[in-house]
Amino acid sequence: NAGVTQTPKFRILKIGQSMTLQCTQDMNHNYMYWYRQDPGMGLKLIYYSVGAGITDKGEVPNGYNVSRSTTEDFPLRLELAAPSQTSVYFCASSFRTSGGVVEQFFGPGTRLTVL
């Protein structure tokens, strides 16, 4: 299994440009997440999904959009990029055990710079 894969690894955007960060998992997990991590900080949840066709906002959703048309893919769309969106973006997926415990698996991240 490849686990959680993200593309691209690095990207530089100009202010006002748009882009889509790709995320794919091959573990058949229902739950998927997008986080951002600013330097020296913990991860903040942007959006999450509990299954195909179902998405919901996390802690910092402004400026982002997501879709979940399949179990495997969970792309994150940035419209009108701003310098405040300069960050490292992590995608994750998870399963839930019979006892309700969640274990998340993370991708390698996308480092985005907006100039």
Place this chain on the structure above:
Amino acid sequence: DAKTTQPNSMESNEEEPVHLPCNHSTISGTDYIHWYRQLPSQGPEYVIHGLTSNVNNRMASLAIAEDRKSSTLILHRATLRDAAVYYCILNGGGSNYKLTFGKGTLLTVNP
């Protein structure tokens, strides 16, 4: 979600045990205690979790206080590869599938 408190940083020597503390005085009865770690330039990875009893796996041990208001992640013999940020996270299980990451503890391992 209940809040956790961890030291900002800790230092250890290679091949010595490391005890990483976490305080969670407002933990609820259904909260699981999770530990994740983040190696430099990588995404976080799961380390261990527990509810009430101490837990061991191939990576680490988790010691949970009897009142569950604190816990300690134990690395039995630190290696240079264990240098990372360690996050202590509470999760209520059930329908709560989100994890809230704080700043964690930056562990430095000296050769």
